[in-house]
Amino acid sequence: MALDLSSLQGTADRYATKSPQEILGLALTEYSPSVGIAFSGAEDVVLIDMAVKLAVPFTVFCLDTGRLHPDTYQFIEKVRTHYGIVVDTVAPQADAVQRLVREKGLFSFYQDGHSECCGIRKVEPLTRALAPLGAWVTGQRKDQSPGTRAHVPVVQLDRTFSTPERPLVKFNPLSQWTSKQVWDYIETYDVPFNALHTRGFVSIGCEPCTRATTPNQHERAGRWWWEEATKKECGLHVGENTHDR
Numbered sequence: 095m096a097l098d099l100s101s102l103q104g105t106a107d108r109y110a111t112k113s114p115q116e117i118l119g120l121a122l123t124e125y126s127p128s129v130g131i132a133f134s135g136a137e138d139v140v141l142i143d144m145a146v147k148l149a150v151p152f153t154v155f156c157l158d159t160g161r162l163h164p165d166t167y168q169f170i171e172k173v174r175t176h177y178g179i180v181v182d183t184v185a186p187q188a189d190a191v192q193r194l195v196r197e198k199g200l201f202s203f204y205q206d207g208h209s210e211c212c213g214i215r216k217v218e219p220l221t222r223a224l225a226p227l228g229a230w231v232t233g234q235r236k237d238q239s240p241g242t243r244a245h246v247p248v249v250q251l252d253r254t255f256s257t258p259e260r261p262l263v264k265f266n267p268l269s270q271w272t273s274k275q276v277w278d279y280i281e282t283y284d285v286p287f288n289a290l291h292t293r294g295f296v297s298i299g300c301e302p303c304t305r306a307t308t309p310n311q312h313e314r315a316g317r318w319w320w321e322e323a324t325k326k327e328c329g330l331h332v333g334e335n336t337h338d339r
């Protein structure tokens with residue numbers, strides 16, 4: 095089965111106030127086994143935990159940019175063994191990385207912005223990971239980022255990664271949840287989390303582009319801190335969450 099795309103907005107409205115489990119259940123019912131959970135952070139493991147409990151086949155993939163913290167690699171392994179699931183780690187194209195590093199060095203993003211490096215290390219691998227899927231599930235929350243995630247619906251057509259031949263639907267079951275609800279769930283159900291969270295990191299990406307934040311800072315303040323707050327996306331969700339899309 096698959097959702098009727100012509101009434102996707104109505105489905106999003108109907109599910110807007112439902113629980114993450116119900117939204118995830120819809121994704122799995124309609125798209126299993128061609129549905130993937132994108133795994134990188136705390137929210138994503140909450141989704142994996144919920145999906146395992148729903149006992150419907152799904153896939154999990156993770157973008158291994160080659161620049162993750164050692165703790166993040168430990169975390170990926172912990173999740174894999176804790177749930178006994180396959181985590182597909184998707185690496186960037188070696189020749190593209192090599193060309194970028196040869197031409198601009200290992201830290202070009204500090205000079206000319208993160209979009210080129212994220213394009214090579216995240217967006218292109220994500221495009222490959224999504225190619226066989228009918229739907230994917232993300233841990234995006236509305237309150238995560240000022241400007242870029244304020245209008246995240248619970249389900250939407252992914253206009254960035256759909257092709258004319260193959261529409262791709264994106265589910266955001268935690269859209270309405272706060273960070274506190276995510277962490278309450280993690281505590282209640284003993285869900286594995288990245289050890290960096292115990293050292294002041296909230297939103298965790300690549301090692302050179304992530305730093306710890308203070309309690310009064312917004313969680314995305316630790317990501318690409320040398321750039322404007324409204325540009326703090328890596329290209330995975332850009333263009334999806336504005337009023338006109």
Ligand code: SF4
Nearest residue numbers: 208211212215300303
């Ligand atoms: S987050 Fe930083 S290191 Fe990672 S892909 Fe983007 S620019 Fe490159």
